[in-house]
Amino acid sequence: MKIVSLKSLKHREIEALRSRDPSPSPEIQKTVSNILSRVRKEGHAAVLEYARRFDGLKGNLKVSESELKREAGKTAPMVRTALRKAIANVRKFHLRQRESSWNFKGSHGETLGQIIRPLNRVGVYVPGGAGAYPSTLIMNAVPAQVAGVPEIAVITPCAQGLNSAVAYAAMELGIPEIYRVGGAQAVAMLAFGTAKVKQVDKIVGPGNVYAALAKKEVFGVVDIDMIAGPSEVLILFDETADPDWVAADLLSQAEHGSGYEAVVGVTTSQRAAKWVAECVRAQVESSPKRALLEKALQRYGRIFVVPNWNLGCSLSNALAPEHLEVLTESPRTLLPNLHNAGAIFLGPYSSEPVGDYFAGPNHVLPTNGSARFFSPLGVYDFYKRTSLIEYTQRGLRREGKWIAALADAEGFVHHAAAIRKRM
Numbered sequence: 001m002k003i004v005s006l007k008s009l010k011h012r013e014i015e016a017l018r019s020r021d022p023s024p025s026p027e028i029q030k031t032v033s034n035i036l037s038r039v040r041k042e043g044h045a046a047v048l049e050y051a052r053r054f055d056g057l058k059g060n061l062k063v064s065e066s067e068l069k070r071e072a073g074k075t076a077p078m079v080r081t082a083l084r085k086a087i088a089n090v091r092k093f094h095l096r097q098r099e100s101s102w103n104f105k106g107s108h109g110e111t112l113g114q115i116i117r118p119l120n121r122v123g124v125y126v127p128g129g130a131g132a133y134p135s136t137l138i139m140n141a142v143p144a145q146v147a148g149v150p151e152i153a154v155i156t157p158c159a160q161g162l163n164s165a166v167a168y169a170a171m172e173l174g175i176p177e178i179y180r181v182g183g184a185q186a187v188a189m190l191a192f193g194t195a196k197v198k199q200v201d202k203i204v205g206p207g208n209v210y211a212a213l214a215k216k217e218v219f220g221v222v223d224i225d226m227i228a229g230p231s232e233v234l235i236l237f238d239e240t241a242d243p244d245w246v247a248a249d250l251l252s253q254a255e256h257g258s259g260y261e262a263v264v265g266v267t268t269s270q271r272a273a274k275w276v277a278e279c280v281r282a283q284v285e286s287s288p289k290r291a292l293l294e295k296a297l298q299r300y301g302r303i304f305v306v307p308n309w310n311l312g313c314s315l316s317n318a319l320a321p322e323h324l325e326v327l328t329e330s331p332r333t334l335l336p337n338l339h340n341a342g343a344i345f346l347g348p349y350s351s352e353p354v355g356d357y358f359a360g361p362n363h364v365l366p367t368n369g370s371a372r373f374f375s376p377l378g379v380y381d382f383y384k385r386t387s388l389i390e391y392t393q394r395g396l397r398r399e400g401k402w403i404a405a406l407a408d409a410e411g412f413v414h415h416a417a418a419i420r421k422r423m
Contacts, residue, residue, distance in 0.1 A: 001297055001301045001302065005305045006305065007307065007311075017262055032213045044197070048061060063162055071167035073164075087138055091145075097143070097378050097380055099379070102114055109394055114386065114388060115388055118148035119149050120149070121150075121198060122151070123154075124137060124155070125203065128158040137175075145173070147383055153178075154179065155187075187214035191214075199222070202222055203215055204224070225364060226364075226370070226374055228367055230256065231322060231323075233249065233252070234262075234266060235326075236334065239271065240328065248283065250265060251263070251280065252353055253352070254301065255292060267305055267306070268308060268309060309334060317338065317340045320340035320369045323355070331346040365377075397422075
């Protein structure tokens with residue numbers, strides 16, 4: 001990894017990291033637009049055509065109950081136990097995020113409040129091209145279930161067969177509705193609905209560039225979680241950190257495969273920087289994913305040496321990483337100065353994969369600097385809120401003149417009239 005001495009945040013390497021998200025080509029954008037348009041007009045027939053062309057679909061689009069049980073039955077016992085424990089941990093954490101309706105009485109007898117209701121139907125995208133991700137299903141479905149969403153539909157490109165771990169997770173979660181389709185066609189199917197698949201209210205979960213762009217395009221027809229960019233990790237470390245552990249955690253993000261992953265170390269020690277860089281080199285050379293790792297590290301793999309932790313924390317806040325690890329002698333002392341991150345992992349035993357799979361907090365996190373204003377996926381993302389206003393005659397007569405005055409000030413004469421007729 002390249003080691004960079006940093007004296008301020010005004011540095012070309014910082015700008016490169018902050019502008020690393022690859023933009024879809026005009027060809028991809030055109031393809032996505034065409035797919036969305038055709039599915040909206042032609043419905044299920046267009047979905048099937050695209051699924052056969054792009055996903056290699058053979059046979060039925062929907063996974064049958066018998067296939068789901070058969071594939072789930074192939075899951076190794078250790079993986080079954082791990083999935084059950086992970087689901088329990090994620091559910092326990094997200095139960096604390098539940099919200100409920102509320103109201104209060106105003107000074108003139110009026111009732112004001114907010115009605116909290118779950119969304120009715122949610123679609124979950126589970127990637128299935130280069131790998132299989134039961135953790136994605138868990139992290140997206142559990143908070144929806146905790147919120148009270150009654151219907152969840154899963155879309156996943158799995159023409160060669162549903163992954164056994166994904167099937168087992170779906171059965172444990174009680175989700176029988178799974179479709180063998182991915183990309184823009186899957187997003188379009190759920191966003192617009194077809195004769196055989198009901199429209200959803202929201203689509204969550206990461207996908208390829210076609211799915212991500214399609215989600216962006218259908219926002220407004222349905223809600224979405226966020227536009228996920230390439231994964232990223234930033235690790236603050238000092239000489240007390242095990243350099244081999246730091247290197248392993250850095251590479252855990254570099255292996256995602258897009259080549260645009262941000263893999264960043266920050267330290268106040270030149271010596272520690274060299275130790276970690278050497279451990280990274282050794283681990284990459286012995287890795288079965290060497291070419292993939294080298295591609296990501298060459299582009300966006302950096303170790304920054306800063307003069308003090310004030311600048312180190314400022315750098316972290318500027319980059320607003322998806323995952324932030326603090327592997328220093330006293331990690332909690334830095335915590336008050338770390339404001340922008342999707343998830344913060346404190347101490348040597350809180351490796352990023354602990355959060356990815358098992359701890360309980362959601363692993364669907366803001367990327368590419370959006371942790372400055374976005375939050376992790378949570379139960380709160382699956383509610384809709386309705387305001388409640390119930391005025392009394394006495395209340396309106398006491399306050400109507402102020403309401404009418406504001407309407408007059410904005411030139412809305414009929415707004416004012418609607419109030420004055422009741423006074």
